[in-house]
Amino acid sequence: MASKMSTEDFDDQFLTCPVCMLHFRDPRILPCLQTFCRECLQERATKQQPLECPTCRTQVSLPDQGVNGLRTNFYVNNLLDFAAVKKGAGPGVPCQVCEGNVEGSKSWCADCATLMCESCAAVHRKLPATKDHEVTTEETLKADRGVSKFQRKRHCHKHKNQELVFYCESCKDLICTACTVVDHRPGKDHNPIEIATVAKNKKETLQELLRQIDPRLKEIKASVKEAEKKMTNLIPSKEVAINKTNTYFHRLIDLLQERRRTILSQIDEQCRADGKALQTKKEAIEFELAGVTSAQTFCQQAVEHGSDVHILEVGNQVQTRVETLLAKELDLESNWSEFQFVENTAVTDFAEDIWNLGGLQTDFDVSKCKVVVKPAVQGFQCVAILTTMNRDGQACVTNSKAITANMKDPSRANVPTKLEMRSGGVWEISYLPKVTGDHELEVKVNSQHVSGSPFGVKVQNRETPVFTIGREGSGVGELDTPVGVVVDRDGNIAVLEQGEQGNKRVQIFDANKGHSLNSFPVDGEHPYGIDVDSDGRFLVTSLGKNYGTRRYSQEGQLLDTFQSDSFRTHLGLKVLKDGRMVVADGEQECCLLLQPDGSLIREIGKGRLQCPTYVTADESRDVLFVTDYSAHKICAFDFDGNFMFDFGKQGKSDGQFQQPGGVTLDPLADPGVGWCSGAMFGYA
Numbered sequence: 001m002a003s004k005m006s007t008e009d010f011d012d013q014f015l016t017c018p019v020c021m022l023h024f025r026d027p028r029i030l031p032c033l034q035t036f037c038r039e040c041l042q043e044r045a046t047k048q049q050p051l052e053c054p055t056c057r058t059q060v061s062l063p064d065q066g067v068n069g070l071r072t073n074f075y076v077n078n079l080l081d082f083a084a085v086k087k088g089a090g091p092g093v094p095c096q097v098c099e100g101n102v103e104g105s106k107s108w109c110a111d112c113a114t115l116m117c118e119s120c121a122a123v124h125r126k127l128p129a130t131k132d133h134e135v136t137t138e139e140t141l142k143a144d145r146g147v148s149k150f151q152r153k154r155h156c157h158k159h160k161n162q163e164l165v166f167y168c169e170s171c172k173d174l175i176c177t178a179c180t181v182v183d184h185r186p187g188k189d190h191n192p193i194e195i196a197t198v199a200k201n202k203k204e205t206l207q208e209l210l211r212q213i214d215p216r217l218k219e220i221k222a223s224v225k226e227a228e229k230k231m232t233n234l235i236p237s238k239e240v241a242i243n244k245t246n247t248y249f250h251r252l253i254d255l256l257q258e259r260r261r262t263i264l265s266q267i268d269e270q271c272r273a274d275g276k277a278l279q280t281k282k283e284a285i286e287f288e289l290a291g292v293t294s295a296q297t298f299c300q301q302a303v304e305h306g307s308d309v310h311i312l313e314v315g316n317q318v319q320t321r322v323e324t325l326l327a328k329e330l331d332l333e334s335n336w337s338e339f340q341f342v343e344n345t346a347v348t349d350f351a352e353d354i355w356n357l358g359g360l361q362t363d364f365d366v367s368k369c370k371v372v373v374k375p376a377v378q379g380f381q382c383v384a385i386l387t388t389m390n391r392d393g394q395a396c397v398t399n400s401k402a403i404t405a406n407m408k409d410p411s412r413a414n415v416p417t418k419l420e421m422r423s424g425g426v427w428e429i430s431y432l433p434k435v436t437g438d439h440e441l442e443v444k445v446n447s448q449h450v451s452g453s454p455f456g457v458k459v460q461n462r463e464t465p466v467f468t469i470g471r472e473g474s475g476v477g478e479l480d481t482p483v484g485v486v487v488d489r490d491g492n493i494a495v496l497e498q499g500e501q502g503n504k505r506v507q508i509f510d511a512n513k514g515h516s517l518n519s520f521p522v523d524g525e526h527p528y529g530i531d532v533d534s535d536g537r538f539l540v541t542s543l544g545k546n547y548g549t550r551r552y553s554q555e556g557q558l559l560d561t562f563q564s565d566s567f568r569t570h571l572g573l574k575v576l577k578d579g580r581m582v583v584a585d586g587e588q589e590c591c592l593l594l595q596p597d598g599s600l601i602r603e604i605g606k607g608r609l610q611c612p613t614y615v616t617a618d619e620s621r622d623v624l625f626v627t628d629y630s631a632h633k634i635c636a637f638d639f640d641g642n643f644m645f646d647f648g649k650q651g652k653s654d655g656q657f658q659q660p661g662g663v664t665l666d667p668l669a670d671p672g673v674g675w676c677s678g679a680m681f682g683y684a
Helices: 010-014 038-047 074-088 118-126 138-142 177-181 195-305 308-327 347-356
Strands: 027-029 035-037 106-109 114-117 166-168 173-175 192-194 370-373 382-387 403-408 417-423 426-431 437-445 455-460 482-487 493-497 505-509 516-521 526-532 538-543 548-552 558-562 570-575 581-585 590-594 600-604 612-618 623-628 633-637 643-647 663-665 672-676 679-683
Touching: 027 038, 035 038, 106 118, 114 118, 166 177, 166 195, 192 195, 195 308, 370 437, 370 455, 382 403, 382 437, 382 455, 403 417, 403 426, 426 437, 482 526, 493 526, 526 581, 538 570, 548 570, 581 612, 590 612, 612 663, 623 663
Parallel strands: 526 570, 570 612
Antiparallel strands: 027 035, 106 114, 166 173, 166 192, 370 382, 382 426, 403 437, 417 426, 437 455, 482 493, 493 505, 505 516, 526 538, 538 548, 548 558, 570 581, 581 590, 590 600, 612 623, 623 633, 633 643, 663 672, 672 679
């Protein structure tokens, strides 16, 4: 901090805590040299581990005593004292010794931390016990230089009346004169030196560091200017990219429109040509029709109205004409087939290729790009996640044409891969392995291998676990009777434990590494089902004493409890996107569709279900799947409660269940795919 400042400036600059925005209360210094109130730091430390500096976000390793072990910022304390004393030295403030002399000038004793009138200050200077105290006059307090001269005396924590005047180099402690006689007697274990000498050396060291800081400051300031320059170019760069994008896609649109007009023109031309041909054909057929009709009419009139003489006169002529017409070979077919539009390229195929129509190219760094290979199972769609990054290690978008992904199976045969962007800079590489064993995934960006490429991918069969979390027990990372599992909003795995050893809780595991991240206790005698709503909050059902459905925050704080005498056996549950809940009720032999506040909307499956246990839903298809433990099958309903279909019966063969338990769906599968008790089922 600067040694020279105006008394008008230092209040706002140095006396306000950046967290609570009030004057510092017991200011403490973090290792990053930022200062905050002790209470503000303690409050943050209870919510955040490890503690981060609220200003620079540097992670802080607290001492054993916690926040209380951090050093006090005495310089700020001096400024606070100075501000308070300067305000108190004004008119209308009584002397703190005689409690009089309201209007007179005041002085401040730094040793006694007392504000005194002139009379009391004069006596203070004469008394043997206080004559050596440092007394600051009102004139000095009012002057700018008073800030630097105003210093509260520091006393020994062990010898309360002794000022700290020595520094023990061996112990790295400030000590008083009494300490040099008792606890820090000079010798091989202690080396007390006057503070002034040590402070002088330390000042010289700090001054040298200050000189070294100047070049770094210039470097940082230059970087700030460079960042500001780039920021000024950001919007123009955006506008140029937008204009190029619009121009490119307008050209594509124009080409498509031109192709559309060409095909429409071809349709019109073909229609006119076919119409003309059909018209000519029609006229020829009509000409033949007219001849036959005329002969028919003449022959009919002769037969019906002609005399014998008339028939004999024209009969031969009529007979010859009719026979000629009947014997004539006629082409009565129009020879026209209906034309139709043909999709040379299917829209679905074009939708896959559309990712190649342009892209955003950024200054990425291949060495910083990373790939996470997810567990792979034979016969299922598997994925690896590629994140393209810039030099700062931040995810950045790049052109899909710059990325290539190739996979080989154990026989070195190609396994087709598909690349799709999830979000800015995050790409999903999907593939469908047909065989088990060691596969090889090669990922390149701009023809350069991503770090770690080619990656070894061990494809397991569906009976072999590819990922395991937890082990038996009740400690951190251990599981005590797990009964429910769900993926939370952050992609981590939350496991509900029934806790036969008393450890009823939700424990959250890292989905990639499998280690425990955190946990929180849950209420209820027998926890049973768990799900997560769209806001990331956990909902947990429980049976027995203190039954009900409870909603917890992401941190594990209990928010709501839903209880009713009308439903006492909540088992599995599913939370819908709009916050409604579907709960399996074993006692009532149905499922309950509930509002977000727990109130009943309708019963589902009454009369069809014997013992519903778990439930899941495909909201895109408006279908609800319920496992029936006693009937050994899965029933499907719509959200209005109408029965749709069921499948399964008791047994251990394909298509059969033995007291089915949990059920879930694959959100990416089309048509739909679900899992129940280790068996896969499909639905349209």
